[in-house]
Amino acid sequence: MSIDILRDVRVHALLFKIDQDLARRRRKTGCRKCGAKLHCGNFPRKPKGCPASVRELYAHRFSFDCSRCDTRATPASVRFRDRRHYVSMVLALVCPRGPAHRSWLCERLKVAARTIRRWRCWWHETFVATPLWLLKRADFVPCVNEAALPGSAIERFDATDPGDRLLQFLRFLLPTSTGVLPV
Ligand SMILES: [Zn+2]
Numbered sequence: 001m002s003i004d005i006l007r008d009v010r011v012h013a014l015l016f017k018i019d020q021d022l023a024r025r026r027r028k029t030g031c032r033k034c035g036a037k038l039h040c041g042n043f044p045r046k047p048k049g050c051p052a053s054v055r056e057l058y059a060h061r062f063s064f065d066c067s068r069c070d071t072r073a074t075p076a077s078v079r080f081r082d083r084r085h086y087v088s089m090v091l092a093l094v095c096p097r098g099p100a101h102r103s104w105l106c107e108r109l110k111v112a113a114r115t116i117r118r119w120r121c122w123w124h125e126t127f128v129a130t131p132l133w134l135l136k137r138a139d140f141v142p143c144v145n146e147a148a149l150p151g152s153a154i155e156r157f158d159a160t161d162p163g164d165r166l167l168q169f170l171r172f173l174l175p176t177s178t179g180v181l182p183v
Contacts, residue, residue, distance in 0.1 A: 003104055003108050003109070005093065005166060006049070006089065006109075008163045009053065009054055010163065011163040011164075011166065011167060012050065012057050012058075012089075013057065015078045015079050015088075015089070016057040016079065018078045018171065019062055019079050020062070022062070022075045022076055022077065023062035023064075026062075026073060026075035027064055031067075031071055031073065032073065033071045034066060034068050034069045034071070036066050036068035037066075037067045037068075038065065038066060039066075040064060040065075041064050041065040041072065042060040042062055043060060043061045043063050044060055045059060045060060045061050045080065045085075046085065047080075047087050048086045048090075049086040049109055050087050057079075058079055058080075058087055061079070061080045062074075062077070076174045076177045076178050077174075078167075078170040078177070080177065082177075082178070086111070086115075088170055088173070089166065091119055092154065092166060092170060092173070093105065093150075094116055094119045094123070094150065095151065096148045096150075096151060096152075097120075097147075100113040100116040100117050101113040103116055123149040123150050124147065127176070128146050131175075132173070132175045150169070153172075154166060154169045157169055
């Protein structure tokens, strides 16, 4: 994986479309608490890690409010994870080992070395314990080397284009984007 992937406008546009579709579907199902209609309540975001030319595609995270009971409904996202400032794509490009301050995310994107270390820790300790990974890791044959995540999982997706493989992986991660498995 290289920095070129981040400059691939097509991939960013596709991620936006996937999120748009997820939001549309979430809105249709209505409030999970009372069943009433959902109103638009998008969160403004200040994305980090994406090129300036595509910032507009990351200006909001889709979200809704219930028109009756005010319950918040935030659909899963391939662009954002929880409240992290960095876009999901960057988190998926972190290299698993080597000195953090020498990684290309640090040298080229100016991601702080401590942030890289935190992300590695997330992949190697938090992600591997998520219900998603515990359920799905057996689908990868032979086993994915967990010490080399996330790259070791991304390379198992079958698209020939690296941008498409990353897209497939971000889709795979969807259940973890809001911290819970979707119902
Ligand atoms: Zn409601």
